[in-house]
Amino acid sequence: MQTQFTIESNGQGLYEFTDSVRNFVAKSGAESGLLTLFVRHTSCSILVQENADPSVLHDLVAYFDRLVPDANNSQMSWLTHTAEGPDDMPAHIKSAILPTSISIPILNGDIALGMWQGIFLFEHRQAHMVRKVVGHISA
Amino acid sequence: MQTQFTIESNGQGLYEFTDSVRNFVAKSGAESGLLTLFVRHTSCSILVQENADPSVLHDLVAYFDRLVPDANNSQMSWLTHTAEGPDDMPAHIKSAILPTSISIPILNGDIALGMWQGIFLFEHRQAHMVRKVVGHISA
């Protein structure tokens, strides 16, 4: 069983869509199996992270902006792929470091997330974007 | 077929559990298929790495501690999520950089690890922890 999730982003940050994923699994009727999510872009990521305290999400964004500064930053003056804006190549680098696909077992009809885990689209671009994530359930 | 592995950690480091995974696959009787491991936490990771020379594991821990220093380090003074201890937010960041799930094909009744590959829980917290990893075998 397959679906495609559409997630609209408005700037860098983490956009949770755990409920949409849970609804898809519930509708599938699968009692056990494997859910895989795959993002069809190279400038955003799929991340399972803590969804309890928003300060975790804030600090994640801040950390990765320090690890991979925008092209305007003098530390990044060596970048050559700059034609698509100062946040484009850094977005590709973040999408290499962070996951493009994630697989979560289904137990008793639900994904086996831990108590504090949520599923997020991690957007690395500053502009408004419409992102596509394919969901697939295997037996 | 599904199982849950329990791994107790005593501080930051890599804890190998390749043999437990191989036993699970052998008991399943699967000749071919796909094994997926998923860790139900956001402050530790699942990593396939070299299991021949312990100095590799030592250097991995040392590297990630330099890449993501504890909150006590002046480089990390911008962190906001610090209520759960100086190693908590850095553990979330490491768990974003390192894998939460890994999938390994099963060939001839065994996981297709290369000669030097082992499967590790990579613990990012300093306290004693009891970690849960779900294992799933698809056809």
Added chain:
Amino acid sequence: MQTQFTIESNGQGLYEFTDSVRNFVAKSGAESGLLTLFVRHTSCSILVQENADPSVLHDLVAYFDRLVPDANNSQMSWLTHTAEGPDDMPAHIKSAILPTSISIPILNGDIALGMWQGIFLFEHRQAHMVRKVVGHISA
């Protein structure tokens, strides 16, 4: 259905093998399913990245060489695992940061890559290497 891809590398960089993967999926006859790729080494990675502009690949290599310099670099003087050459332990670290496995849904007989996505072996060693990637298709 399973296969093994062999990719020869000649130094650090990204080696695209999207066409080989697409041929394998086409030959399998699978209309829908899940393709998983797993690399049997701990000093190279599997990466889905932009395959349109070669400058993206150039900058990715340059970034990771800055993030994880060779052992000859004074920033890395703390490394202990240095017997196998100055690029060996950095290659292990890069292989921890970048993916060892990736899973891509199959839709309408083809992998669900986005318009700009290609599949690459990311080689982290300088010497000529022969790399093995296992491909597996689940229902």
